[in-house]
Amino acid sequence: MKRILVIEDEMPIARLIQVYLERAGFEVLWNTGDQEAISVFLSWKPDLVLLDLMLPDHDGLDILSQVRQYGSCPVIIVTARGTVPDKLLGLAQGADDYIAKPFDPEEVLARVQAVLRRSSYLTDSDTVRLGSLTIDFTAQTALLGNMPLSLLPRDWQLLAFLSRHPNQCFSREHLLDQVWGVDFEGGDRSVDTAVKRLRKNLLSWPSSEGEITTIRGTGYSLRVY
Secondary structure, eight states: OOEEEEEOSOHHHHHHHHHHHHHTTOEEEEEOSOTTHHHHHHHHOOSEEEEOSBOSSSBHHHHHHHHHHTOOOOEEEEESOOSHHHHHHHHHTTOSEEEESSOOHHHHHHHHHHHHHHHHHTTOSOEEEETTEEEETTTTEEEETTEEOOOOHHHHHHHHHHHHSTTOEEOHHHHIIIIIOTTOOSOHHHHHHHHHHHHHHTTTSOTTTEEEEEETTTEEEEEEO
């Protein structure tokens, strides 16, 4: 049974989410976003976090930042701060999805299931080695030689997807669908930005072994030589 931690200070909203998720077979724990939120996260080890941003004791983005320090647990922001700049900021800081209030609880359930499917796909128990680059899908880590790469969760997911399909070209739209999800609203530039960050992290990867290439008019490919 997958565990969902709901960090939300409004009880009616938290209860509504909890009812729908539990009916779908999830185990749900509710925290009000108090000072113990991160302690609860660390002790309970959820499979996904639903996070409000407007909390009485914290800015939700601070909690997101702390969650990201401890790994790549999927996080979906659920908040009344629904402007495009708010969404882009949340996604840039590592959220896997963003839902604006008011919401349909069926949509929340659908997005939870979609994010968990993507997370499960990316964490199969195997390892890919591309020359000196090693991608461990179980640990969700990437090593260049013996040095771990410091990747944002979305960048890790993009590298994981591309490494499973070396020497194949994918359009930005396809990458958005497979890595960001069909409901993502950030647009093609999100892919370009993530690729730019990945290339920066892979500067020391010998070009004789591989590289992320741009196929003009088509998209991106992880070329392995």
